[in-house]
Amino acid sequence: MLREPYLATVTHSNYSSIRTYNETGFTDYRHLLREYAGAYRAASKEAGRIMIENLQDQTARTGLALAGWRPRKDDTAAQAVEWWNWDWESAQTPETSSFVFGLASENITFQQFGSRNELVIDPRGYSAIINGEASTFLYSENGDPRMDPRVRLQTQVTEIEYSDKGVTIRNSDNSCVEAAYAICTFSLGVLQNDAVNFRPALPGWKQTAIHKYTMGTYTKIFMQFEEMFWPNDTQFFLYASPTTRGYFPVFQSLSMEGFLPGSNILFVTVVDAEAYRVERQSDAETQAEILDVLRQMFPDKHIPEPKAFFYPRWSEVPWAYGSYSNWPVGTTLEIHQNLRANVQRLWFAGEATSSAYFGFAHGAWYEGKEVGEHVAALLQGRCVTLQGKKACGERRHYEVLHGTTPLEAYNAINGWPMSSVEL
Numbered sequence: 001m002l003r004e005p006y007l008a009t010v011t012h013s014n015y016s017s018i019r020t021y022n023e024t025g026f027t028d029y030r031h032l033l034r035e036y037a038g039a040y041r042a043a044s045k046e047a048g049r050i051m052i053e054n055l056q057d058q059t060a061r062t063g064l065a066l067a068g069w070r071p072r073k074d075d076t077a078a079q080a081v082e083w084w085n086w087d088w089e090s091a092q093t094p095e096t097s098s099f100v101f102g103l104a105s106e107n108i109t110f111q112q113f114g115s116r117n118e119l120v121i122d123p124r125g126y127s128a129i130i131n132g133e134a135s136t137f138l139y140s141e142n143g144d145p146r147m148d149p150r151v152r153l154q155t156q157v158t159e160i161e162y163s164d165k166g167v168t169i170r171n172s173d174n175s176c177v178e179a180a181y182a183i184c185t186f187s188l189g190v191l192q193n194d195a196v197n198f199r200p201a202l203p204g205w206k207q208t209a210i211h212k213y214t215m216g217t218y219t220k221i222f223m224q225f226e227e228m229f230w231p232n233d234t235q236f237f238l239y240a241s242p243t244t245r246g247y248f249p250v251f252q253s254l255s256m257e258g259f260l261p262g263s264n265i266l267f268v269t270v271v272d273a274e275a276y277r278v279e280r281q282s283d284a285e286t287q288a289e290i291l292d293v294l295r296q297m298f299p300d301k302h303i304p305e306p307k308a309f310f311y312p313r314w315s316e317v318p319w320a321y322g323s324y325s326n327w328p329v330g331t332t333l334e335i336h337q338n339l340r341a342n343v344q345r346l347w348f349a350g351e352a353t354s355s356a357y358f359g360f361a362h363g364a365w366y367e368g369k370e371v372g373e374h375v376a377a378l379l380q381g382r383c384v385t386l387q388g389k390k391a392c393g394e395r396r397h398y399e400v401l402h403g404t405t406p407l408e409a410y411n412a413i414n415g416w417p418m419s420s421v422e423l
Contacts, residue, residue, distance in 0.1 A: 006132030091216025189321025
């Protein structure tokens with residue numbers, strides 16, 4: 001959808017092309033992938049029922065367990081398979097993720113846009129899409145929309161002052177921009193880390209929504225070797241650590257037809273606690289740990305030092321503070337609407353504000369498009385039409401979000417000390 005007008009090159013990621021390993025080398029536990037898939041199908045149906053009948057959300061751990069997927073902590077192969085299926089997508093664990101919305105977001109995306117996963121291998125990266133879209137409305141010099149004088153690159157926003165009259169944005173270079181409206185697309189991580197000062201402070205309902213959600217970190221670690229030592233007919237290599245769940249669990253080869261043949265590039269992905277850990281240690285320490293894992297996986301091969309080694313540290317980047325958002329258990333559309341809602345003339349957009357596509361690039365695109373239409377309509381004194389329904393003025397927000405347990409239910413019958421309510 002996003003790439004087609006701008007021809008960003010992609011290759012199909014074939015998740016069936018996988019070999020499985022542990023600390024002894026190749027060990028075939030692919031049957032667990034099939035077991036998880038069966039439980040996931042059952043869990044998806046139950047998550048849909050919970051949503052339709054407006055029942056209480058659960059953790060993804062609970063939902064998967066009730067669907068029959070109950071891996072023991074000491075079953076390292078099952079833990080690796082679960083990481084491959086859940087953590088690799090959400091960048092967080094089933095224990096910390098919403099069952100209903102975690103499954104709903106993934107199901108909506110893949111049902112709407114198809115089941116194929118594509119890896120962008122365009123040397124221009126995602127900038128091909130961004131520059132292509134920008135070129136439709138920005139002045140472009142030699143095909144580069146960044147040359148438009150209205151675009152301010154390498155400019156750090158430090159303060160946003162907003163009211164019902166307009167917005168003033170102040171930057172670290174002492175420049176400022178005044179506008180009738182502004183659209184804030186800071187990541188959830190930036191908002192949570194108080195990287196920008198809002199004047200006045202954002203209202204309580206907005207701050208609660210910002211800190212309700214979690215910002216995941218998804219770290220890909222790239223290595224280039226002089227030659228391949230891994231099988232050349234397989235895309236993915238799943239490793240089950242004997243001690244630590246999510247410890248360099250998934251390696252992917254780029255030295256294959258359709259990707260970057262002959263590149264001898266292999267990369268491994270870590271998320272959540274393991275991502276934070278490797279981001280806070282040196283490249284040399286991380287490289288040594290990975291090589292130790294690879295030597296366990298391929299004990300009959302000589303594993304040399306890579307000639308190139310690189311990985312980003314997303315949780316430390318001040319304009320990101322993470323990779324993408326995730327929904328915790330107990331989330332509702334009402335509190336998420338508070339994340340989406342504008343505060344006077346300051347509007348918000350980004351992947352985190354997308355209820356259906358959070359965590360995906362197309363979620364950010366859809367939200368930016370919709371908010372842009374809202375602001376354009378306000379400037380022109382008209383309404384917008386969203387999925388056939390007319391929307392006028394500001395986005396709705398909820399000042400008060402009620403729980404599901406009324407005060408009278410806090411009693412001895414339900415195991416609650418009576419004096420607690422009186423306190």
